[in-house]
Amino acid sequence: MKEIIALEYQQGILHMIDQRKLPRQQETFLCKTWQEVDFAIQDMVVRGAPAIGAAAAYGALLAAKEYEKEPKPVFLSKMEESLSVLNESRPTAVNLMWAIKRMRSLLKQYAQESVSQLVERIEAEADAIVAADQAINITMGDYGNSIIPEKATILTHCNTGALATVGIGTALGVVRQAFRSGKDIFVYADETRPRLQGGRLTAWELMQEGIPASLIADSVAATLIRDGKIDVILVGADRIATNGDTANKIGTFMLSVLAKTYQVPFYIVAPTTTIDFDMSHGDEIVIEERSSEEVTHIDGHPTAPEGIQVYNPAFDVTPHQNITGIITEKGIIRAPFHENIPPLKGEE
């Protein structure tokens, strides 16, 4: 089975699957400049917390290549300008800011080196972020598979697969590992209004993999949960506070309330790069608001009356009290999360 690769850097160009066009058109979006990466993240050509972190890292590399002929002071100044813009391309997913922070730290730590050496280090760092995410996805998938019963019916929300990462996925990575390990699982995938990441992207990934599944309108989940049809709910994350409060795609909070009411296990699946160690609770998380057209149009066709007011938050925050566990590459973190969320490596 051909692995899905959301983005790939090849000889000065960042190749991305254009996720705005899937599943009916499989097109590649080419980024030759950091500004094109900034646009691609904002317009969700590439999306998903880990994937946009990797995209931003290669955006930094494209900037470094663009400015590498400049004198070092000019190079460093222009790099900071580009990193600042990339850092603002989407506000909620912490992986983006984490990738930019890694590039800033690298430029500071090796500021005495030549520009060409700095460019090489930036490329190596971007490649390392990709390699790490690929490995982390497998480890998380295996930890997650340990809590998936044989013949489990799993509910997913949004897209948390290969298209949201640079590996096999987070929550959908757990689904993949369970399926690949031979478990007879079934998936209900929320279509996830308004951008339909579930209906377009997760459905496509599940069919590519041959995983038995049904696509559902988001509101169907409540009846399935009430009627005991769901054994476990797996969702991704964009930012996790150190008390376990988690920002994820809009609609996640509602699922968590249903899960708690009907005692269905509700797991977040995310790498520790999604934990914001500077944030102690979810109230502080900035929730991205996106355009009205995402709600009033489908595939560019208007569905709502012209001029209707729209409120379109792209994420919501699930309180830690509703979360059974957080599946990471370091194991499954359970409550009390503020005690069990591991310190950053090197801060142990």
Ligand SMILES: CSC[C@H]1O[C@H](OP(=O)(O)O)[C@H](O)[C@@H]1O
């Ligand atoms: C690997 S989890 C990705 C996470 O990102 C998605 O948001 P978006 O499609 O807007 O980037 C969603 O919240 C997923 O859970």
